[in-house]
Amino acid sequence: MFDRIKDSIEKFSSKSVADKEAVEQLVKDIQRDLIQADVDVSLVSELSDEIREEALSEEAPSGLSRKEHVLEIVYSKLEELLGDEADIEEKPQDILLCGLYGAGKTTTAGKLADFYRKRGFKVGLIAADTDRPAAYEQLEQLSEDVDAEFYGEKDAEVPSRVVENALEEMDADVKIVDSAGRDSLNDQLREELADVHAVLQPEETYLVIPADIGQSARKQAEKFDDAVGITGVIVTKMDSSAKGGGALVACEHSGADVQFIGTGEKMQDLEIYNPVDFVSDMIGQPDLESLLEKVEELDADPEKLLEGDFTMEDFREQIESVTGSGMMDDLMQQLPFSKNKLPDDISQMTEEKIGSYGVIMDSMTAEEKEDPSVINKSRTERIAKGSGTSREEVRELVKHFRQTKNMMDKFDKKSMKRGNMQDMLGKLGMG
Ligand SMILES: Nc1nc2c(ncn2[C@@H]2O[C@H](COP(=O)(O)OP(=O)(O)O)[C@@H](O)[C@H]2O)c(=O)[nH]1
Numbered sequence: 001m002f003d004r005i006k007d008s009i010e011k012f013s014s015k016s017v018a019d020k021e022a023v024e025q026l027v028k029d030i031q032r033d034l035i036q037a038d039v040d041v042s043l044v045s046e047l048s049d050e051i052r053e054e055a056l057s058e059e060a061p062s063g064l065s066r067k068e069h070v071l072e073i074v075y076s077k078l079e080e081l082l083g084d085e086a087d088i089e090e091k092p093q094d095i096l097l098c099g100l101y102g103a104g105k106t107t108t109a110g111k112l113a114d115f116y117r118k119r120g121f122k123v124g125l126i127a128a129d130t131d132r133p134a135a136y137e138q139l140e141q142l143s144e145d146v147d148a149e150f151y152g153e154k155d156a157e158v159p160s161r162v163v164e165n166a167l168e169e170m171d172a173d174v175k176i177v178d179s180a181g182r183d184s185l186n187d188q189l190r191e192e193l194a195d196v197h198a199v200l201q202p203e204e205t206y207l208v209i210p211a212d213i214g215q216s217a218r219k220q221a222e223k224f225d226d227a228v229g230i231t232g233v234i235v236t237k238m239d240s241s242a243k244g245g246g247a248l249v250a251c252e253h254s255g256a257d258v259q260f261i262g263t264g265e266k267m268q269d270l271e272i273y274n275p276v277d278f279v280s281d282m283i284g285q286p287d288l289e290s291l292l293e294k295v296e297e298l299d300a301d302p303e304k305l306l307e308g309d310f311t312m313e314d315f316r317e318q319i320e321s322v323t324g325s326g327m328m329d330d331l332m333q334q335l336p337f338s339k340n341k342l343p344d345d346i347s348q349m350t351e352e353k354i355g356s357y358g359v360i361m362d363s364m365t366a367e368e369k370e371d372p373s374v375i376n377k378s379r380t381e382r383i384a385k386g387s388g389t390s391r392e393e394v395r396e397l398v399k400h401f402r403q404t405k406n407m408m409d410k411f412d413k414k415s416m417k418r419g420n421m422q423d424m425l426g427k428l429g430m431g
């Protein structure tokens with residue numbers, strides 16, 4: 001899907017120097033590639049600005065070459081653009097699939113059945129497409145192929161009634177409902193889906209979208225969300241469209257996360273959405289591996305990589321030293337930033353919160369405290385477990401840290417680092 005970007009990155013990698021001209025060329029190439037993949041122009045322009053700014057203004061950390069530094073920036077920006085990794089729960093659940101004609105709903109129903117059956121669940125497929133005569137047979141056949149229980153009623157007219165009966169008849173851990181599509185989301189479809197939803201009360205309502213609609217996936221996701229309340233999107237036909245990238249980005253930016261992608265017509269052609277995989281592909285595995293290895297080596301000696309940077313430990317010192325003293329409040333008043341750029345009022349933090357932050361930090365590795373940007377979904381999970389807190393709390397801490405770091409970066413880092421607030425207050429004429 002992102003073959004073009006891969007080529008552009010290869011072209012950049014093969015240059016002897018990563019000078020301004022090379023960076024500009026890379027940004028231009030990636031821009032063109034993303035627009036060809038039908039990614040929203042304003043998002044593309046934002047991303048190019050960010051890459052350009054960071055790659056040209058930041059010094060490469062010692063130990064990384066300039067080229068490696070640029071690649072790392074590109075890598076993280078693309079990952080950001082592609083949104084979050086899916087969070088698929090492997091537990092008993094009811095799933096409703098909805099979408100327009102030909103989106104791949106029925107095929108995906110079969111794929112999901114296969115996915116959960118392989119993970120040890122008893123799976124049932126329910127044919128609630130009463131609109132198309134052949135829909136019943138298609139799903140029945142797929143059920144056989146993937147070894148799932150099947151429920152359908154030939155010549156049924158009311159989908160919600162079929163689902164009602166299926167729920168009584170079926171003994172499955174994971175029940176997947178295949179619904180009817182239309183050419184567009186009209187009132188009839190809206191009503192039909194709402195009725196099915198009310199009867200099934202599914203844990204997951206996935207909108208199935210074909211990759212070839214590109215960035216218009218965003219509008220569609222918003223419309224279906226209004227109509228039935230979707231919990232995620234499955235983008236199909238990623239194997240056969242050049243606009244898949246645009247569709248993924250559009251969904252992720254509509255607030256509806258992509259959960260799975262369909263990559264072919266066969267039952268096993270379903271993947272959990274993971275942007276890191278895509279980006280790894282783009283950067284080229286060997287390059288990326290050597291880059292990450294290098295970063296890891298540097299991590300062993302954090303002084304070298306992040307000299308002078310504001311770390312999680314500094315953050316801890318700081319909240320412990322200034323909260324409750326009223327100092328932070330005074331300071332905030334003096335800062336030349338708009339209100340919305342400020343961290344959620346640090347001075348209001350309670351002892352309790354400081355305590356829980358401390359416990360969370362204790363569950364982080366040295367690497368994570370040095371550079372919290374490595375804290376991905378699975379690390380968040382581990383830290384939450386280890387500290388007996390929730391993922392939300394861990395995320396909140398990381399966010400809080402980031403906001404503070406952004407603010408601190410604008411000050412003399414060294415004086416902040418020593419926790420010497422007096423220094424800073426002095427500079428502001430308050431000491
Ligand atoms: N290449 C490819 N084809 C797919 C994929 N998913 C579905 N299809 C094809 O798209 C067509 C419509 O699929 P179907 O499941 O019947 O769509 P529905 O109308 O939404 O139920 C069929 O020919 C499928 O084989 C996919 O991920 N890749």
Ligand SMILES: [Mg+2]
Pocket residue numbers: 105106107129135178179
């Ligand atoms: Mg169908």
